[in-house]
Structure formats: structure tokens, C-alpha cells
Amino acid sequence: MAVSPSSISRLELTISMPGFSPPPPPFPSSGTGEEEWITNGGPPRKKLRLSKEQSRLLEESFRQHHTLNPRQKEALALQLKLRPRQVEVWFQNRRARSKLKQTEMECEYLKRWFGSLTEQNRRLQREVEELRALKVGPPTVMSPHSCEPLPASTLTMCPSCERVTTTGLDKGSTKTTTTAVATPTTAATLSSKVGTPALQSRQSSAAC
DNA sequence: GTTGGGGGGCACTTTACCTCA
DNA sequence: GATGAGGTAAAGTGCCCCCCA
Numbered sequence: 301m302a303v304s305p306s307s308i309s310r311l312e313l314t315i316s317m318p319g320f321s322p323p324p325p326p327f328p329s330s331g332t333g334e335e336e337w338i339t340n341g342g343p344p345r346k347k348l349r350l351s352k353e354q355s356r357l358l359e360e361s362f363r364q365h366h367t368l369n370p371r372q373k374e375a376l377a378l379q380l381k382l383r384p385r386q387v388e389v390w391f392q393n394r395r396a397r398s399k400l401k402q403t404e405m406e407c408e409y410l411k412r413w414f415g416s417l418t419e420q421n422r423r424l425q426r427e428v429e430e431l432r433a434l435k436v437g438p439p440t441v442m443s444p445h446s447c448e449p450l451p452a453s454t455l456t457m458c459p460s461c462e463r464v465t466t467t468g469l470d471k472g473s474t475k476t477t478t479t480a481v482a483t484p485t486t487a488a489t490l491s492s493k494v495g496t497p498a499l500q501s502r503q504s505s506a507a508c
Numbered sequence: 509g510t511t512g513g514g515g516g517g518c519a520c521t522t523t524a525c526c527t528c529a
Numbered sequence: 530g531a532t533g534a535g536g537t538a539a540a541g542t543g544c545c546c547c548c549c550a
Contacts, residue, residue, distance in 0.1 A: 348540085349538085
């Protein structure tokens with residue numbers, strides 16, 4: 301949710317509340333004179349629009365800490381010539397906007413990942429079809445050690461990470477052969493940034 | 509250990525206002 | 530210029546959780 305020039309321009313608007321006094325406690329105008337509660341005889345308007353400077357200071361404060369204790373809230377309200385409730389509301393809405401943005405990023409990433417998995421699935425399906433077409437006997441897997449065919453019973457798949465594991469080789473040793481399962485490289489990048497529990501759990505299972 | 513009240517955060521919604529076709 | 534749709538941000542509401550007496 302990028303801030304468009306149009307939305308910025310809105311911040312410069314003045315507040316008008318015809319026929320009304322500022323709500324208690326008296327709502328003071330800012331030092332810039334952009335937040336005057338004025339009357340012009342029209343229908344009542346009661347929405348505050350923050351000035352550029354107020355928004356800037358709030359953003360700056362938000363960068364330092366995403367929540368405020370009562371003392372910080374009071375001080376910021378005093379500095380901005382707003383009511384503490386307005387500062388509180390701004391922080392609540394700001395947190396919600398941050399969360400929404402993060403969710404959108406995750407959604408985008410998951411869409412891309414889904415696309416790549418779909419493509420990979422198609423490739424593997426084609427490969428299976430080709431192998432089936434060539435089939436002359438039971439499926440065999442070649443040992444990486446002896447280049448001899450392995451019995452199918454030695455092949456297992458880890459249910460969590462979906463890697464194919466060959467067992468019973470070299471006197472009980474276990475050799476893991478990573479199959480062509482999609483590697484969530486971007487997942488690692490993204491989850492390290494956003495800390496998504498679901499993505500982190502995927503990563504941990506990949507370490508199986 | 510239990511309980512009730514107060515405060516804060518969050519999700520969801522409403523409202524006022526803006527932009528644009 | 531008027532108008533309606535859609536978007537955005539401020540504010541309202543209700544719920545939950547935590548802390549403390």
C-alpha cells in the first residue's frame with residue numbers, strides 16, 4: 301500500500317466542523333495552522349486529517365516502537381497537539397496496515413511458489429509418463445555406489461520433507477538422495493524477513 | 509487459588525472524504 | 530460541472546487477554 305501523491309495531498313487539508321466546537325478536551329490547532337477546526341455553515345464534518353508534519357512524526361515514532369506506553373502516548377500527543385486517543389488510534393491503524401502489507405507479501409510469495417510447484421509437478425508427470433512408456437519390467441533405481449539396480453524395497457520417502465531415502469546400503473548406512481522437490485529458496489528469504497510461522501516450519505522440515 | 513475490574517491490543521466495521529472515470 | 534464507484538484513513542465497537550487488588 302504505497303502512499304500515492306494524491307493521498308499525501310489529502311494530509312494537507314484542513315479540518316472543518318461547522319457548528320461544532322472541538323471535542324473535549326479542547327482540540328488545539330497545530331503549530332502549522334493546518335489542523336484548524338473551522339466552521340463554514342455547511343453540514344457537520346468531524347473527520348480529522350493529519351498534517352504532513354504530524355504524519356511524519358507519527359511515522360518516525362512508529363519506526364522506533366510499534367506500541368506506546370501511556371507516558372509515550374501522552375508525550376507524543378502533546379508534541380503533535382492531538383488527543384492521546386487520536387495517537388492511540390493512529391498506532392492501532394498503522395499496525396493494522398503493516399500487518400496487511402505483510403500478509404499481501406506472503407500471499408504474493410505463496411502464489412509464486414504454487415506456480416513453480418505446479419510447473420514442477422507437470423514436469424514430473426511427464427517424466428513418469430515417459431518412464432512408463434519405456435517400461436519393460438519392474439521399476440529399478442540404480443545404486444550410486446555400484447551402478448547396480450537397487451531393489452525397490454530399499455526405497456522410502458520421508459513423509460515430511462518428501463526426500464527419497466535409500467536404506468540398507470553399505471552395511472546399514474542411510475544415504476539420502478534429494479529428489480527434484482522444489483527448494484523454497486525464496487521462502488527462506490521471505491520468512492527470515494517476515495517471520496512467518498508456517499514458512500519457518502516448512503524450513504525446519506526441510507532440514508529433515 | 510479465585511474473582512472482578514481496568515487497561516490495552518486486535519479484528520471488524522462505520523464514516524467521512526478524496527480521486528477518478 | 531455533477532455524479533457515482535472505489536479507495537483510504539480516522540474513529541467506533543466488541544471481544545479477548547493480562548495484570549492486579
